[in-house]
Amino acid sequence: MSLPPEAIDTVVVEVLRSAKYASICAETVRGVASLETRSTRSIKEAVKRVKRKLHQIGGAYQAAPTPYDAWLAELRAAPDRETLLPLCRRMMSAHASSQERLPYLDAFYAHVFGDIGPVTSVLDLACGLNPLAIPWMGLADDTRYDCIDIYHDQITFLQGWLALLKKPGRATCQDLLLRPPSGQYDVALLLKSVPCLQQIDAEATSRLLGAIPAQKLVVSFPSRSLGGRNVGMVMNYQRAFESLMQQLGLHGEGHIVGDELVYIITTHGEPA
Numbered sequence: 001m002s003l004p005p006e007a008i009d010t011v012v013v014e015v016l017r018s019a020k021y022a023s024i025c026a027e028t029v030r031g032v033a034s035l036e037t038r039s040t041r042s043i044k045e046a047v048k049r050v051k052r053k054l055h056q057i058g059g060a061y062q063a064a065p066t067p068y069d070a071w072l073a074e075l076r077a078a079p080d081r082e083t084l085l086p087l088c089r090r091m092m093s094a095h096a097s098s099q100e101r102l103p104y105l106d107a108f109y110a111h112v113f114g115d116i117g118p119v120t121s122v123l124d125l126a127c128g129l130n131p132l133a134i135p136w137m138g139l140a141d142d143t144r145y146d147c148i149d150i151y152h153d154q155i156t157f158l159q160g161w162l163a164l165l166k167k168p169g170r171a172t173c174q175d176l177l178l179r180p181p182s183g184q185y186d187v188a189l190l191l192k193s194v195p196c197l198q199q200i201d202a203e204a205t206s207r208l209l210g211a212i213p214a215q216k217l218v219v220s221f222p223s224r225s226l227g228g229r230n231v232g233m234v235m236n237y238q239r240a241f242e243s244l245m246q247q248l249g250l251h252g253e254g255h256i257v258g259d260e261l262v263y264i265i266t267t268h269g270e271p272a
């Protein structure tokens with residue numbers, strides 16, 4: 001037995017009432033709720049399941065609450081690049097994904113952008129706090145940088161950060177599985193997020209990968225779990241992702257950079 005469709009509204013309201021999930025875009029909460037209520041008998045159980053899923057795809061990576069207003073004030077007050085970079089590093093350490101990348105940030109972006117040629121636009125998908133790494137990317141001042149994630153407060157902060165850098169670009173709160181990105185970009189980044197997206201909807205994740213509007217698509221996978229243990233993850237991700245690329249008609253070779261398995265895929269801008 002499952003809950004009636006109208007129960008979704010109650011579940012969404014209940015989940016958004018909790019401080020930990022209040023900043024997640026409602027479309028994501030609704031999307032997860034509509035999947036979880038299918039096999040749940042009570043509202044209470046559905047709320048619990050939705051929260052668990054939202055924790056797995058986002059909450060587990062960041063300490064809450066994050067003082068975004070204070071951060072922006074600190075960044076604005078930085079007089080020069082020398083002062084700015086340690087601030088960015090400190091703030092990136094508040095999100096597990098960007099924190100893990102800190103020890104090899106230079107090598108990572110040298111690998112990603114080193115051989116790509118001039119880049120006029122970047123789309124950072126499921127970005128987390130990765131846009132704080134822009135100073136390490138070696139992009140031209142006028143390179144457009146758009147980024148997308150599901151947390152309103154994080155996205156407001158990132159829009160302020162892009163404005164501070166005087167970068168053309170936009171931070172958008174959007175669920176990539178429900179509303180895939182549009183536009184046209186030289187490079188799209190989808191870093192360490194495929195496993196998260198697949199936890200919600202594996203088919204929608206495959207559709208997204210086949211329709212990212214960029215000439216180069218950079219997809220990475222963690223080589224360690226959040227707890228820090230290497231459990232043969234690289235081989236598993238490699239096998240599964242290379243098979244998915246084959247199905248989608250995408251071509252790219254994987255390289256280990258720091259703790260990440262990184263694929264740079266040439267799509268020629270045409271959805272696969």
Ligand SMILES: C[S@@+](CC[C@H](N)C(=O)[O-])C[C@H]1O[C@@H](n2cnc3c(N)ncnc32)[C@H](O)[C@@H]1O
Nearest residue numbers: 058097098126127128130149150175176191192
């Ligand atoms: C493992 S983190 C990766 C963050 C960043 N790409 C990095 O590597 O530093 C996964 C990110 O995906 C975001 N996310 C999860 N589901 C999403 C969805 N359906 N649409 C957009 N972003 C999503 C989470 O909020 C989180 O920031």
